[in-house]
Every structure is written in structure tokens, then in C-alpha cells.
Amino acid sequence: MRIDASHKEILNGKTTDIYFQRAEEILKKEKKNPVVTAEVYARKLPSNYKWAIFSGLSELVELFKDSKIDIQALPEGSVFFEKEPVLTIQGKYLDFAKFETPLLGYICQASGISTKAARCKIAAEGRTVLSFGARRMHPAITPVIDRYAYIGGIDGVSAVLSAKKLNLEAQGTIPHSVILVMGDTLKTAIAYDRTLHDEIPRIILVDTFGDEKIETIRLAEKLKNKLDAVRVDTPGSRRGNLSEIAREIREELDDRGFNNVGIFVSGGLDEFSLPKLNPWVNGYGIGTSLSNAPTINFSMDIVEIEGKLITKKGKIAGKKDIFECQRCAGRAVVLSDTDEVKCQCGRKMETLTKPIMKKGKITEKTKNVAEIRNRVISQLRFLNV
Numbered sequence: 001m002r003i004d005a006s007h008k009e010i011l012n013g014k015t016t017d018i019y020f021q022r023a024e025e026i027l028k029k030e031k032k033n034p035v036v037t038a039e040v041y042a043r044k045l046p047s048n049y050k051w052a053i054f055s056g057l058s059e060l061v062e063l064f065k066d067s068k069i070d071i072q073a074l075p076e077g078s079v080f081f082e083k084e085p086v087l088t089i090q091g092k093y094l095d096f097a098k099f100e101t102p103l104l105g106y107i108c109q110a111s112g113i114s115t116k117a118a119r120c121k122i123a124a125e126g127r128t129v130l131s132f133g134a135r136r137m138h139p140a141i142t143p144v145i146d147r148y149a150y151i152g153g154i155d156g157v158s159a160v161l162s163a164k165k166l167n168l169e170a171q172g173t174i175p176h177s178v179i180l181v182m183g184d185t186l187k188t189a190i191a192y193d194r195t196l197h198d199e200i201p202r203i204i205l206v207d208t209f210g211d212e213k214i215e216t217i218r219l220a221e222k223l224k225n226k227l228d229a230v231r232v233d234t235p236g237s238r239r240g241n242l243s244e245i246a247r248e249i250r251e252e253l254d255d256r257g258f259n260n261v262g263i264f265v266s267g268g269l270d271e272f273s274l275p276k277l278n279p280w281v282n283g284y285g286i287g288t289s290l291s292n293a294p295t296i297n298f299s300m301d302i303v304e305i306e307g308k309l310i311t312k313k314g315k316i317a318g319k320k321d322i323f324e325c326q327r328c329a330g331r332a333v334v335l336s337d338t339d340e341v342k343c344q345c346g347r348k349m350e351t352l353t354k355p356i357m358k359k360g361k362i363t364e365k366t367k368n369v370a371e372i373r374n375r376v377i378s379q380l381r382f383l384n385v
């Protein structure tokens, strides 16, 4: 049984909320279809985030190909803050009303995942972070989750299809099941080394049966410099202090001259658990907290009708742009037709939002995934979690 929406259904507006169909019905009957400007912004970011990463735009624009819609937006992969209009859409209202649901759906989840990935990457302080979240969500969106985690700055993904679409090599070791079937960690490691291609790193799970440190030393003494790293994925009930376990492994490896053997940790990690592990650990596999990242609650509201300022209670009317000062990074949200926006520091501010689509034609060359990710990475050093 297949129940996920096809692209055709999404592009035909079939995943819309019924109330947009009702709106269409009423406005068509009343012969009202004015030119409307609507803006998309997040009133509040989730989990006390101070900033977020905007992503999902390259998928969103597909909704309006061959329409008469204009879109202006922050470039995909940009940092944004609460109450900043990341996207403005302009056109006849009935040309885009029913697309509000999928439009928000594309960017709310994507931006949530990219933001979480960026937070984890910052917390890892240069260590490798891999996306292991495929198993936590519907498989139809596996490549979606991994794309936006990758855009957010993580280094690789475990799911084979995601890696293919991102032009990466999928990354991972072996599951506990192989060690259980083989009956012993060392026996499995020897078989792994004998069977798998030389280019695949020798990274062995060390928490299936015995103590993580004792298993690590057994492996290192037998495989010697062939052992690239061990992975610790100890269940929460047996963890005690994971950072102490990692420290013990690191110190005893070093004491025996195995300084080149790395330590990877996975299982229930997020941006808050990494700093305590960083002194001993070389890389992380992060699953649930990426795939189930808090969504960014963008909303879309009309701010002008036929060029006249109008909006609902609790919002500010008028088409606006996000401006930034290139000297002090100060930001402001100001009406788009303002002649010159001056920063508090005195310098003239530049517009960050750019025309993306004019009458259904993409005006800005669509950036590929690596370019979008590079934009994110270039901003990470100015941010903290």
C-alpha cells in the first residue's frame, strides 16, 4: 500500500488544507481576485533558539513554475532570526492561495532539520557528524531529511539513497546483529577486515557483549594499525557516564601507543550532549534529534492588497526586506520602498532578501546542494548554540 503524496499531487495543490479550497470557492463566486503580497516569517523560534537556518527554497519554487507569481526570499542556507520575513510572495491571490500549505511544509521541516544540524556541527567543534536518522521517519522522506541535515553542515549520511542523491559515499560500520550472529566482537572485526574493501574504514562496534574499553584493547592489540576507530553505541540503561567511558578508552588506547585509533559515539545525542564528549571523541552519529528536529513554525500572512497596506491583528502591514550592516552585522526589517536604511553604527545597510522568481520564472540561478551548504558553513563560526 502506498499512501505518500506524489509530486504531481503536491504540485496540483492536492495536499492543501480544505479551508483554502473554501476560500477559493467564495472568492471566485464573489469575483474577487486582487494582487496580494504575503510574507512568511517565524514569530518565535522553537526551543529558545537564537537563530535558525533557512532551507527548503529550491523545492518550494517548484510549486510556482509556469505561474504568474513573484517571489523574493533570503538565499537558501542563510541564517535568520525571529520575525524576519524570509520570503515574500506576490501575485493574484487565487494563483497561490491553495499552495500555502505545501509552501510552508517545504520550508518548516527543512529549516528545522538544517538548524538542528548546524547546532550539532557547532557543538562538535570540528569533529565529524553523520546523519543516522533515516530509521526514525517515513522512508519516503529519507533523502529529504538527509539533504537538509547535510545543508545544515553535517559531514555525511548513513542512508544509501540519500548519499547517492547528495553525491557522497554512504557512511557506517556494522550493526550489532552481525556481532551477535558471529558470536564475538574480535571474530567479527577479523571477518570485517578480511571481507570489506580496503578503502572502507575499519570501525568496529565495541558495546555488544563486554566492557567497551576491554573490547577496544582486544581489537587494537589484534588488528594493530588496521583498526581505524571503535564505535560506542551503549544503551542508555548501561551508560552510566558516557564521557567517562570515552575518556577511559582514549587514555588506555594512548597508553598502549594506539593514538591513531579514533572513537565514534552514537545513540541519543544532540547539541547539548556533545561538549562533554568532545575531549575524547573524534566523531558522532546523530539520529533522532536530526530527523525529529523541532520544526520552524513559519506562517504566511497578507501584508498588502493591490498595493495598499493591510494585515491581520498582531502583524505589521507592508512589504518588507531584511537589511544587514556589512560593518557590524546589525540587522533590520524595513519597508521595501525605504530609500536608504542606516545602521546604528552609521553605515548604509544592504538588502539580504533577493528576487528569486518573476512571473513564474526563476531569476536567480538555483544553487546546488554543496553551494547552499557552503553558505551555511561560512556563517557557523559567528554563531553559538
Ligand SMILES: [Zn+2]
Binding pocket: 325, 326, 327, 328, 329, 330, 343, 344, 345, 346, 347
Ligand atoms: Zn552597523
